[in-house]
Amino acid sequence: MPQKSFLPLVRELAECFQAFEAFSAGHIRSLGLTPSQFDIIATLGNTEGMSCKELGQKTLMTKGTLTGVLDRLEARGLVVRQTSSTDGRSWVIQLTRSGQKLFERIFPAHLEHMGTIFTGFSDAQMATLRRQLAQLKKSFRASLEVGEGETS
Amino acid sequence: MPQKSFLPLVRELAECFQAFEAFSAGHIRSLGLTPSQFDIIATLGNTEGMSCKELGQKTLMTKGTLTGVLDRLEARGLVVRQTSSTDGRSWVIQLTRSGQKLFERIFPAHLEHMGTIFTGFSDAQMATLRRQLAQLKKSFRASLEVGEGETS
DNA sequence: TATTGTTATACTCTATAACTATA
DNA sequence: TATAGTTATAGAGTATAACAATA
Known part of the structure; x- marks a missing residue:
């Protein structure tokens, strides 16, 4: 990064x-x-x-x-x-x-x-936001599984 | 709505x-x-x-x-x-x-x-998401002020 | 032996109201 | 009188480990 x-x-x-x-x-x-x-x-x-x-x-x-x-x-x-x-x-x-x-x-x-x-919000904005939140959620959940038990 | x-x-x-x-x-x-x-x-x-x-x-x-x-x-x-x-x-x-x-x-x-x-996320996606989150935050805060003390 | 859920313990956060000391 | 912060109280969530009953 x-x-x-x-x-x-x-x-x-x-x-x-x-x-x-x-x-x-x-x-x-x-x-x-x-x-x-x-x-x-x-x-x-x-x-x-x-x-x-x-x-x-x-x-x-x-x-x-x-x-x-x-x-x-x-x-x-x-x-x-x-x-x-x-x-x-x-x-x-x-x-x-x-x-x-x-x-x-x-x-x-x-x-x-x-x-x-x-x-x-317009319908289009809501659709975009929803897709992005879904992607974000997926990332959070994936990282949670990986990071479980780590002490930083 | x-x-x-x-x-x-x-x-x-x-x-x-x-x-x-x-x-x-x-x-x-x-x-x-x-x-x-x-x-x-x-x-x-x-x-x-x-x-x-x-x-x-x-x-x-x-x-x-x-x-x-x-x-x-x-x-x-x-x-x-x-x-x-x-x-x-x-x-x-x-x-x-x-x-x-x-x-x-x-x-x-x-x-x-x-x-x-x-x-x-691409830079463009991040920029979009950030704008939308900012707008969302503003809405939340505005509604919080209005709704304070309501019992629904 | 491993798993499901409960108990026990100790701590942290929360809301609320009464209180004190100052403004 | 109003405000800044503390104290008191009661409830609720949390992590953790030990435990009983069942698989």
Whole structure:
């Protein structure tokens, strides 16, 4: 990388995501959930449920963290742990009816809320941005796998 | 918003952000800091120091949170609270020499680390992406100000 | 032996409100 | 009265390691 022309881009990326965080987390909290809880609800929505392991892989939470977050959601009656028919060690985590209703109420609302951001973007701009974000995401994920366990 | 063509983009943004988070926070923790602590160090770097109020505005932390984070950084000898010459209620938070050295060591390293993501991007792509991220950031910040205090 | 998920521990961040010292 | 920052409190997420039950 001879010229490091990416430096301003990295700063922009960090600042943009900081702004995204504030905007997104603020709305989620106003809905009565923490970002982690929303993440679980959104991941379980429109599925038959899944194991802790799968849930952990999708939300990037470790199993120890997951137990705590699920405990709180279960205490609020939003998810249940069903015994797995195929693996006695495992559980199937599902939304309860109440959890499903919450999902249906807040998930589209959150997407709408996020969507208000793009009123100043043309369809073409959105398409371009989406492609670039997809490429970026792919890079992040690839580097994460490679870099796992490194100590810098 | 007639067609809601922004929905896939919102999902992409959220997923990209999640991947960014994992990538960035993972590297920061490998450097021995929490994301909040890194945020403070990065904000104080190359400045004469600033008040808690200003620091809170830049890092989006509330004053109560800030006190705790600063306490831990001060205990590690990375920042100091100097009395302000102009306002007896206020403090000037500065990096210590040790904090400055840490900043100089990890901040460029972190930018380099983030920069590895963009090896697959051309200069033109990076320029476009940067412009779009800047526009996005502006939208987020504008909506945050408007939406503050709303309960949805 | 390896894997799934829970427990236990200790720390960090977060929001909020009451508080102090100064302006 | 208002503001800068601290303290107190309670809750929530995090990493890590030890553990039980099952594969």
